Amino acid sequence: MSDEPLHLTVLGCSTPYPSADNPCSGYLVSSGDTHIWVDAGSGTLGPLQRHVRLDELDAIWISHLHADHSADLLTAYYGALYADIRLPAPIPLYGPPGIADRLAHFLTNTAARSPVESAFAITELHDGHRADIGPLRLTTRAVSHGIPAFAVRIEAAGSSLAYSGDTAPCPSLTELARGCDVLLCEADSAQAPAEGDRVHHTPEDAGDTARTAGAGRLIVTHVGRSLTPQQAVGRASTRFDGPVDYARPGATFTV
Secondary structure, rough: OOOOOOEEEHHHHHHHHOOOOEOEEEEEEEOOEEEEEEEEOOHHHHHHOOOOOOOHHHHOOOOOOOOOHHHHHHHHHHHHHHOOOOOOOOEEEEEEOOOOHHHHHHOOOOOOOHHHHHEEEEOOOOOOOOEOOEEEEEEEEEOEEEOOOOEEEEEEEEEEEEEEEEEEEHHHHHOOOOOOOEEEEOOOOOOOOOOOOOOOHHHHHHHHHHHHHHOOEEEEEEEOOOOOHHHHHHHOOOOOOOOOEEEOOOOOOEE
């Protein structure tokens, strides 16, 4: 296993649509020459290319199929097959059940099904799925978002990053993040809904999850538009005594 450190680069974290200076959810996780695009929300393909080309990716991992986490797979498909990129092989793509047909349904314009598998080698995620990508070990857990949705733990060289995807607080996320060095956790909701099922964290929830999991550091992301990043960090800090940061677009964190 490589001794290269684990790096998290924020491509964007806006919700539910991009801001002028902040794409939707997307992250580049790297260790040495291994690169994984984690969530491909609207607008993230552009800043991704400041760091790697599509043909330099080792994998793509998608938490769920809401557009603010997956829409740039559509433009990545065109880039991979019909532009200046020459893939040596389809890019490994890990995503929720049905992702191949969802992409093909949108991309197909004639009687012939769009060849999404020529761009992406697709593996459907399930609770407990594991994958080794270069020096990186990925462990996936199902989480609570009202649709099939997943969180992931990425480990390399003794370091660990847990990413919530979109989810309400749930035991599977806490278990996945247990003892992680960094928890990248969404904080979309300003407050918990008075009625109906919960599908997001509040900043306080993010702090609670980090504390209960024993995370070393919390990075709040996917902050809802009724909150400022400063408010989200401040509110999360009331529940978690460790370092709390905001996933500022363009920032790179060493795990």
